[in-house]
Amino acid sequence: MTPTKGELRRIALLDAAEHVLVTSGNANATMRNIAAASDVRIGHLQHYFPTRSDLMQAVLERVLQRSLAWMRETTGIDLDVGGDAPISRVQTALIFASMMQQQNEPTTVRLYVEIWAMAASDAEIATVLRDFYAHYSGYVEVIVHRAQPGLEASALQAKANSIVALFEGAAIVSAGFAGLRSEGTDIVLLDAIQHLIHGS
Structure with missing residues (x-):
């Protein structure tokens, strides 16, 4: 389906x-600098995204959808399909x-870092970021639920939030900011995540 002119402008x-x-x-x-980078008037930008928090919300949602699309493409697994079907350690x-x-991909990590920094001093962006992480953690809850369907809701959420926290910390390490990336670290991280997901 061909995108409309409005969809292309939004992209x-x-x-x-x-x-x-x-x-x-x-x-x-x-907003002014982003409008200038788009070669449009600020009013045109605000037609699509009335506030900077609306714009950051759309940026984060697009990053999450890109991530999910990449995962589907590289693994053949779609978290929006399959319902409660069990999920294996291999998957x-x-x-x-x-x-x-x-x-x-350092630019993706840099994008997150800049939005985190923005959220530290802007309450509206902080709200957007919390909503984004709730959405992100919801996808992880789907994975954990399919591995451990008997978990209570509070335990499920705690495990999903812990996995997100591990991954967000790993993102900083992986991007080279901390200089701690190694093959051994990745293996230990994956083992910890597998334990959280599968419970053993």
Whole structure:
């Protein structure tokens, strides 16, 4: 299906927002600068994204959808399909190997870092970030539930949140900011995640 002119414009605006964040940092990711990077008037940007928090919400949602699409493409596993069907250790290893591959892309990690920094001083962006992580953790809950269907809701959420926390920390390490990336670290991380998912 061919995208409409409006959809193409929206994609271009999101591309510009990501570019400004990654190349100029969160302090320069103003609506005015993003509009300038898109070669449009600020009013045109605000037609699609009335506020900066609306824009960051759309950026994060697109990053998550890209990540899920990459995972489907590289593993053949679609978390939106399959319902409560059991998930094996082999499948979860494939899922998390795919996610770890994505962490090798420094611009994606830089994008997250800049939005985290923005959220530290902007309550509306912080709300957007919390909603994003709730959505992200929801996908991880699907994985854990398919591995351990008998878990109570609170335990399921705790495990999913812990896996997200491990991965977000690993993203910083993987991008080279901390200089701690190693094959051995990846193996231990995957073992810890498998334990959380499968319970043994």
